[in-house]
Amino acid sequence: MxxxxxxxxxxxxxxxxxxxxxxxxxxxxxxxxxxxxxxxxxxxxxxxxxxxxxxxxxxxxxxxxxxxxxxxxxxxxxxxxxxxxxxxxxxxxxxxxxxxxxxNNSEIMDIVVADAKKRVKELYDKDIGRCDTTYIAFSGGKDSIALLDVCNRVLPLSVPVIFSDTDMELPDTYKVWEEIQKRYLEREFYKATSESSALENWRRFAPPSRTIRWCCSVHKSTPALMYLKSKLHKTSIKVMAFVGVRGEESLSRSFYVDSTDGAKNASQLNCMPILDWGAHELWLYIFANNLLLNCAYRKGLTRVGCLMCPESSEKYEWFVDKAYPRLLKPYKDIIIETSSKNFTTTKEKTNFVGSLNWQARKSGAVLKETLTNPLEDINGLIVTFQSPHFSKDLFYEWVKTLGTVVKERGSECQQLKLPNTLDNGIPFSFNAPYTGGGTVTFEFRDATEKEMLLPIIRSFLHKVSACVACRSCETECGVGAITFKNSKIKIDGTKCVKCRKCYEIDYACWRFKSMYKSENEQNKMSGINRYNNFGLRENWVSALTDLGSAFFPWNENHPLGKKMVESASAWFQQACLVEDKTRKLAPLYELFKKYGSDYSLGWDFIWVALANNAVLVKWFVTATEFEKPYMIEQLSGLLGESNPSLGQSTKEGGLAALKDMLTKSPLGGKGAVTLLEMKGKTLKNITRKTKDVDPFTILYGMYLIARKAERGSFTIRELLTADSESVFISPLVVFGITPETFKRQCQGLASKFPDYISTTFTHGNDGLTVFSQKYNTEDIIAIALGE
Ligand code: SF4
Ligand code: SF4
Incomplete structure (x- = not known):
């Protein structure tokens, strides 16, 4: 640039x-x-x-x-x-x-364009051999218009242009779409759209938010991939997509490399040949080549996107509203209708939409209509699930992804026969009363089978509770077992290989994720003020290393006050400095004992542990964005938005503890995980910073989440998503590590410590395994201690 x-x-x-x-x-x-x-x-x-x-x-x-x-x-x-x-x-x-x-700029622009063309060719030649097809992605924005023009000069004419029409595009974008096809007459253009309208899906899924972006999957990537699959008559494809992404557009994009494999979608390799272009270079290219200009830019829009987008700014919505009057209204109405808030005045409604708080939604907790986990009754090996959301049709369709249903002749008894087994299977019964919903009971044959299958069945029941055939799962299936007929999902049990790739969306279903409300959310969040307003301080860790096991219980000679020791008890357990309940010194304590209470690696271990164990920190790392300063009042607003029934004093107590910890420990400050802006002695705002962590922190974090998830194998894609309801928060999310850096670090770890971690990052795979049956976080600390 x-x-x-x-x-x-x-x-x-x-x-x-x-x-x-x-x-x-x-x-x-x-x-x-x-x-x-x-x-x-x-x-x-x-x-x-x-x-x-x-x-x-x-x-x-x-x-x-x-x-x-x-x-x-x-x-x-x-x-x-x-x-x-x-x-x-x-x-x-x-x-x-x-x-x-x-x-006046032509000389330099010639170099910029020649570089971009060369890069298009290099990217194409490098990977086309391992892809089934390629396409140029078109969105109608300036970047995609320039990208198309550059690609058109280099790529074969057989490479089509695909416009994923989200059904929420700006009217000027549809005009550009009509016009652009006349400019490149020899190239094939295709518009991919979802079967259902955007408004219909906004009602069914509830409005998307920054962390629940079902809209991108349902209205963008799924229609494009479904089109390519049907065009190639293939059930599983690897696609090379040329996309007009630029690093200058946002800080997160400035970390991208110009070719990423499967970062957003496992079957797609994204090539970004104009990643390095600045807007000033892009505009010059557009003017020099007399390219089409989306009239939205003439009206003052800084970017061209959907009418109502969970990523858009207040300014963007102002311009959309002004440039295209009345088009926002139906979306605004749905935001209001689906919210659990009671609005009494029009001003309140306008403020709610205008403040964009709806974009910060992390779960279904703030919605009027929600989905919850089924009630679970475990009686030895017999487990019964009950939910008003179960659908019998969906049960018998999606159950084919678990096994084959076998019915005993002349009997009502049914068995779920697992793949590769010779026995009759697991007896189960599904009962659906006329009142709606249903009850399903499984009779497991032994404890190992129960332990192995229960997490899978819980995910499967999310699909049974929520599937509206958005087709996202269809694109995930590599054998074409999922089809779509009469607005319903059909699973071909003979084709399905029970790989459960279609379960990889968080909570196994976009709609369930979007509308999910935890039953005990209130109880969990109310724990955020158990710290007596104190945060985990560095001098407490110092006192712990001095006193050792004499730190607990409190006595009159203790260097800390009684309330502080109570608070430290909670923090130390969640930070894994002492063991749960017994408060016995844990191996992490040894690390601080050896290297001092300000030991940076130790505090990285603490931060990843707190993000997983302390509901307050978990909320903070999942509710805030990197590199964005948050004022304390803003954080209070966010906390209230995601937990509407939380009392004012609970919120204040929690935030006071957070502030205290960040100001009095190595977790806040220059080079730390948060940057603090002070006004005198008052903390003005907090910015979460990305951090280049030691590979040991990654290994420690992976063993930590393996314990939480009760499994050792993960995909990078699932490690990238998290919200306050997630079972675990990966080191990627905690430290803002890019997938590419993460992969590199994991590969380095795997070659140095092959007994502890293995990776399969080749050929589009993005899996890694830690051997949590054999080792645990204590072993990683032992390595860090040089034992
Ligand atoms: S189960 Fe899959 S196809 Fe059905 S609504 Fe959920 S994400 Fe969409
Ligand atoms: S993704 Fe796997 S489990 Fe799901 S339908 Fe396809 S083959 Fe079956």
């Missing part, structure tokens, strides 16, 4: 041979439509019909020859704007001399 400087001769900019990074500081051209639409134009004199850019903008700041001339404040859905100007009187705007700007 080249740098740029403003050019008063053209009103545009000149690329310079310096390289630079512009994350979150993208520039964009500002057109007459935007000035009129926002009312900003009042102070400017300009031709309302001018097609060339009149200004440039960086976020909400408007620039003329690099000088700030105006700023838009308060761009929030449903709120009036307040423009601010930085000049006196009225300012006449002269259009940018695009022709001269393009010509």
């Amino acid at each position: 080249y740098s740029y400087k403003w050019d008063t001769n053209t009103g545009g900019y000149l690329l310079t041979t310096q390289t630079g990074k512009f994350v979150a500081n993208e520039i964009r051209p500002v057109f007459a439509e935007e000035l009129s639409l926002t009312g900003l134009g009042k102070q400017f004199m300009y031709d309302k019909n001018e097609l060339r850019p009149l200004l440039w903008a960086q976020r909400n700041i408007y620039l003329l020859n690099g000088e700030k001339v105006a700023q838009l404040n308060g761009t929030k859905y449903g709120q009036p704007l307040s423009p601010e100007y930085f000049f006196e009187g009225k300012l006449k705007l002269v259009p940018v001399d695009i022709t001269a700007m393009v010509s």
